[in-house]
Amino acid sequence: WRQGLPEVVYCAGKTVEQSVAILLRQAQVGSGPLMGTRAPRAVYDHLEGRGYDFEYDDEAHLVVLRRGVPEPQGQVLAVSAGTADGPILREAEVTAELMGAKVERLIDVGVAGLHRLLGHLDTLYAARVIIVAAGMDGALPSVIGGLVDVPVIAIPTSVGYGANFAGVAPLLTMLNSCAAGIGVVNIDNGFGAGYLAGLINRGGCP
Amino acid sequence: WRQGLPEVVYCAGKTVEQSVAILLRQAQVGSGPLMGTRAPRAVYDHLEGRGYDFEYDDEAHLVVLRRGVPEPQGQVLAVSAGTADGPILREAEVTAELMGAKVERLIDVGVAGLHRLLGHLDTLYAARVIIVAAGMDGALPSVIGGLVDVPVIAIPTSVGYGANFAGVAPLLTMLNSCAAGIGVVNIDNGFGAGYLAGLINRGGCP
Amino acid sequence: WRQGLPEVVYCAGKTVEQSVAILLRQAQVGSGPLMGTRAPRAVYDHLEGRGYDFEYDDEAHLVVLRRGVPEPQGQVLAVSAGTADGPILREAEVTAELMGAKVERLIDVGVAGLHRLLGHLDTLYAARVIIVAAGMDGALPSVIGGLVDVPVIAIPTSVGYGANFAGVAPLLTMLNSCAAGIGVVNIDNGFGAGYLAGLINRGGCP
Amino acid sequence: WRQGLPEVVYCAGKTVEQSVAILLRQAQVGSGPLMGTRAPRAVYDHLEGRGYDFEYDDEAHLVVLRRGVPEPQGQVLAVSAGTADGPILREAEVTAELMGAKVERLIDVGVAGLHRLLGHLDTLYAARVIIVAAGMDGALPSVIGGLVDVPVIAIPTSVGYGANFAGVAPLLTMLNSCAAGIGVVNIDNGFGAGYLAGLINRGGCP
Amino acid sequence: WRQGLPEVVYCAGKTVEQSVAILLRQAQVGSGPLMGTRAPRAVYDHLEGRGYDFEYDDEAHLVVLRRGVPEPQGQVLAVSAGTADGPILREAEVTAELMGAKVERLIDVGVAGLHRLLGHLDTLYAARVIIVAAGMDGALPSVIGGLVDVPVIAIPTSVGYGANFAGVAPLLTMLNSCAAGIGVVNIDNGFGAGYLAGLINRGGCP
């Protein structure tokens, strides 16, 4: 199973050698998209010139092999509250793209300046599924969830300090959201959010 | 907006009088489905004979007005790990039904007896979206998520004791799931899971 | 010191007899406003016919003696996210009133239905200080704080369930608010918020 | 809106390049005060010679552009319990200054040596609003709150070790203060406290 | 061993029958003081008329047999912040008394009204060891510890609500006290504090 879906290697708990070896093996045995998350650049450096068109995403620390990606369809909207949520949102976007999603983005629209969000209602209404990454108070998914009638995937990020507890504050905010239709993933889990959004985006029309 | 979607009143923080008044008002102003969650039977008793066909679900403590519900379509599968997860799963099922979903159920298939789950792979594979309610160790969504390629909505329940911390243990399990494609809702939030599943189930084919 | 300010007795940790005795003593020795918070009705019953015009607030469980209250001035706006936040907000309102504040209210304007809030921007802009009570995700103060340029006093309420942890979720949301100008009080501490708002409201013009 | 109020850039979650770019843009589009918090000195270094009179505060790690600051008025008193609370208090002071507040300071007056505080009652009584930064046990705002009748803004700092939990201990102390009239901000949030104090200080006399 | 020290039975986790049986047995085999803590009145009722002069303390829920108590000596001072801390402080006092301590008390001297404490400096300076019970913010031991040069035994009480977490807030405050010379016992552990104070009070002069 899992055909048509990207293979993903989580590189954080592995040595560079282990990551490289696993990624090369996956590149050989399969023909679909491949991704290494939380990968230091050194992983990419070792992969260059080994016969595959790996790319490296500096912001999200991703090693990506874009092959066998379905024609982009549907509409996934990726939204962030602030600049520092960028890398996590990017991880989500790339994941969704590898799953065949057309991905739009709307960044820096946190709730403390509501006009930034309300100026893009059309973009919000056009999406089939929305990913929202937010740290600090994590209030953005609640507001967006109240505006739309499509699934919202909420990613709490570890952006913040003090009583933020490395993302626990926005995690709790999102789990307790007053708006319905919100699914939450682990803190900083851009991959998980992108994957779930990708499934939802393609799932409807088999 | 919100047309075609059920109106929901959360009765837990309200007096019986408040709940009844709000539900009647909603019944008057709208024409779609209506639901009161966490409602003591007394709420239902006060609603009888007031001109609307409210029903009461004893297991999930729901007051329901099934009107204007779309023709059942798609396939939402509702799964529980143990008997005590029943009321929460039921809340999710009814919510999804009011949103026009065809709902199947698979109960008491916790991971400590894997054969119970593996005997129903066909049912799992037939679903467009799967809701999984589990307390105790909350391991079931990880196993199911690994078996299917559709979105899984995981509901941690407060079933357990000691270091379960009223659902925190399964909540963390689900947020940390090794399987991809899982969105988590608040502890015991059957409504939220059903709503999200309902959106996903209908969302694909506009 | 403390002249012109209300005397307050916290009745929750006391027997009815203790509360009554303290309140009567305070009524005798002073001539200003007097309030008993978290007081069961029995406290009020014992105070009736003892020579003071005590009132009882059923919603907030307050015993109040309105005497020597300064002429209402300024503008304190008391806002709640949902119905269940009512008793806590009421405690705040009465406290501020006893301190000489003119108090307006705006209720049930939680962020999941943003139009409810945005329909009252005039009311928001007219306030000198705003009290916001919210449970669940506690996102309302962030949104309001972003709209106004006056102090916002945020009260997390224990309204919610599961990973709400009896008000911890909205408490953290409020402490981590992206909007500036927000001071937070203890969970369910309507009195503290009303008192602080009262000080701010009168403080400016000595 | 927000006119007359400082623009603030939180530099902690950004690269030096990002911080510099945002600060320069803000310097261009506006004419009021501007501040970068938690900014490494490198941010300041890149800003020098770019046409604006940025200053750098070594203690609080602030980049500051003092322009369009209103004439100092009112009286904000900034108090710290110990030497190590200095940087956080300084962040609060500068913020309040940029908002047009006259700022006094009273440092190292923690409750373990009460005579240090009691020797400055005049200073305490002269303030219109008081900011108190304290780590360790966080007891100082309770004592000060009991002495004055003006708003107290309490900042828990992450100064301490062991069961201090990086500021959680003083945070809880402050939220549970027996004294009324205290608003709490996030751990180490000097900016937020200064901003709220600034609003209160100017707010009273429009 | 343990001669001259009171025998203590913790009745909270036991049935009335179990508590009575153990207390009677202890009364028979020993000749020194005996105490049952957290004992419902029913325990006392069953002990009456069984041949021992048990007393019952209604405030602290103590069953006490005062026999073989050494002549009161030294000076233990028992201090409370508020009325609701009374039962816990009483448990501490009785325990210290049974160990031969002369016990003084100073109640309702919480830090929010510092004059109440500062009006009794003589009493503070006269003590050989001081017990301080406080809930809410738990700041009192820090202030007292800074005023005296004798051991301070701090008891956090579960008095408070919200972010008090049933005594965790004052527990942390006391563990993080800026004043030196403070030993902390468990939340609501009046017995433990009284016992430790009793040991210190008698220990010095063998």
Place this chain on the structure above:
Amino acid sequence: WRQGLPEVVYCAGKTVEQSVAILLRQAQVGSGPLMGTRAPRAVYDHLEGRGYDFEYDDEAHLVVLRRGVPEPQGQVLAVSAGTADGPILREAEVTAELMGAKVERLIDVGVAGLHRLLGHLDTLYAARVIIVAAGMDGALPSVIGGLVDVPVIAIPTSVGYGANFAGVAPLLTMLNSCAAGIGVVNIDNGFGAGYLAGLINRGGCP
């Protein structure tokens, strides 16, 4: 006592000098197996050429002296969920080996890919005791515990991020396991798990 059992030195909290000195002393006074856990390679370097056949395990950071080890008997099965659990599992394996256990291993069989585990049922059924190391969601022991009728020793590892809380999530999962027959050790405590498995493996046949 403790004869036939390995001596173990926990090197993490010690300087290299302290660790080396203690290990050498133990090597001299005893004649059985000896192990230093969490030992930097430097410890091993200092032990070389000192007259004992110490080995170093690079994966688990172990210094090992294999002498006086009983003939391997029984069957301990060591299982891991993912690659990153390797070092902890290895620590457990070596410990069990030094206690005379025959040790098998089954790695990378996490529940998200159930077929990996179900392909090795024979190996599972052949064990007398099973050690399972898992991070992330920690669900593997529940699934294995449901498949076998022998003791399962569960090791939560600190592998994961966000709401994993450095191993707390799998720890809670394992403590709340729906399957019976599971004993849990501290997070990352490979040694403890190996020791307990070693005792069980040999214990049965005295």
Place this chain on the structure above:
Amino acid sequence: WRQGLPEVVYCAGKTVEQSVAILLRQAQVGSGPLMGTRAPRAVYDHLEGRGYDFEYDDEAHLVVLRRGVPEPQGQVLAVSAGTADGPILREAEVTAELMGAKVERLIDVGVAGLHRLLGHLDTLYAARVIIVAAGMDGALPSVIGGLVDVPVIAIPTSVGYGANFAGVAPLLTMLNSCAAGIGVVNIDNGFGAGYLAGLINRGGCP
């Protein structure tokens, strides 16, 4: 599978009717031992006269059907720290008995009175596996684990108050035990400990 092992129904999350129905069904389909844990007496009352020799254990709230129990063999020692740990220990004992274990007990031997434990070293040394139930500080398993060379199964109980956090304190103590050879189960999980001990006790000699 699971032959020769008791069937167990966890009655806490079920209605009396559900528990009775499941227990009767299990009694019919099997021929081995059967047990209902956390069962109110009403469950037993409904089972009487239904054709099976169910017994009820008042202390541990167990419904037990002792049939097909293997001849007692081996030696499981069940130890408790205090009286209040009794019900949990009893649950463990019965479970182990149903699995064919000979069970001894040693009660009220908490570490605060070490002589109580040290007077029974022979009993300790005679056991093949030891179950230890302790609340409060949970220190007993560490002491016992240091005295014996057999597996110790530690049960933290919810006996205690304040910073005990309903068993979290002894749970952490046990997980961090300095003694090797200890496996921990969930707070109050007597069943789990008895089951694991039963497996270990029989496992050795197939």
Place this chain on the structure above:
Amino acid sequence: WRQGLPEVVYCAGKTVEQSVAILLRQAQVGSGPLMGTRAPRAVYDHLEGRGYDFEYDDEAHLVVLRRGVPEPQGQVLAVSAGTADGPILREAEVTAELMGAKVERLIDVGVAGLHRLLGHLDTLYAARVIIVAAGMDGALPSVIGGLVDVPVIAIPTSVGYGANFAGVAPLLTMLNSCAAGIGVVNIDNGFGAGYLAGLINRGGCP
């Protein structure tokens, strides 16, 4: 006040320059003992040749000026469970010494090897007050507290890993100790324990 007691500077939250300046000032204005805790060696280096006989304690990171120390009297016993608790215990010892205490030590006597402790009962019985430092399970104070009838000051250390939570596990163990007569200080607070022990040791005989 505070005469005859050491002056102490907590250097952790200060720059080397700040620490040096404060220590020199204290050296000048006073004539009694002086100590800097958590001081990097650089502080000592800057103090050398400045006219005072400062010493540096490498284990505990203390800067000490031993002058005006009273003649050693009484008996403080300093006990540790393991090697890694050494630096914290040392901080306590030096503090007590500066307060005029005669200090004995008993190290590495953790409860997992009870014979180590029981071999020194005479030393235990000779003390007037006992300081016990322990990490891991923190069980040692409970055992010692049960053996003696003098005050025990318990220091939880941050020695441990996993569910030790940097000292929280032993902190909770100590707060919940079954033995009476134990006062607890903050995690790693050797100074606080030494100070309290010093007060108790001298306090008895005025």
